[in-house]
Amino acid sequence: MNNTRLTITCEEKDGGYNVDITYEKDYRTKFREAFVSVDAPMPIRLIEEKEINGESAEKSASVKILKHINEVVGKSMKTENRIFTDKEIDSLFEFKELYTIQRFAEIAGVKFAESKFKNRKEFQEYFKKWIKSL
Numbered sequence: 001m002n003n004t005r006l007t008i009t010c011e012e013k014d015g016g017y018n019v020d021i022t023y024e025k026d027y028r029t030k031f032r033e034a035f036v037s038v039d040a041p042m043p044i045r046l047i048e049e050k051e052i053n054g055e056s057a058e059k060s061a062s063v064k065i066l067k068h069i070n071e072v073v074g075k076s077m078k079t080e081n082r083i084f085t086d087k088e089i090d091s092l093f094e095f096k097e098l099y100t101i102q103r104f105a106e107i108a109g110v111k112f113a114e115s116k117f118k119n120r121k122e123f124q125e126y127f128k129k130w131i132k133s134l
Helices: 049-053 061-074 086-096 098-108 120-132
Strands: 004-013 016-025 028-037 077-083
Touching: 004 061, 016 061, 028 061, 028 086, 049 061
Parallel strands: none
Antiparallel strands: 004 016, 016 028, 028 077
16 A cells, blocks of 8 residues: 545634644554644635636646645644654554444444454454455
């Protein structure tokens, strides 16, 4: 796998705006930064249909939003930053993800041998073998 995701969330709070940026690779959070800004995120009304439907990447709505977020973050105060190690991510596995796996198994009507995996990577390997065995 080589799946990357960048998530940017903006939330109004106490007269300012919290901007949270999270980077994930292969569904594992690698780092997170949070900022406080007095500048508001770009209102959706400033995005035009021609920017969304147009073929030019340079004049796209995404580029316009990302440039604006860059300006907002550049003028902000950083309030939090965190790099997550693989060991930390694996230690969170049973609390954050095992419940989801158990719910999936319950809904699908299948049973996983939970003793065969302790972290996300081991579950992925277990699941691949499990699928092939069907």
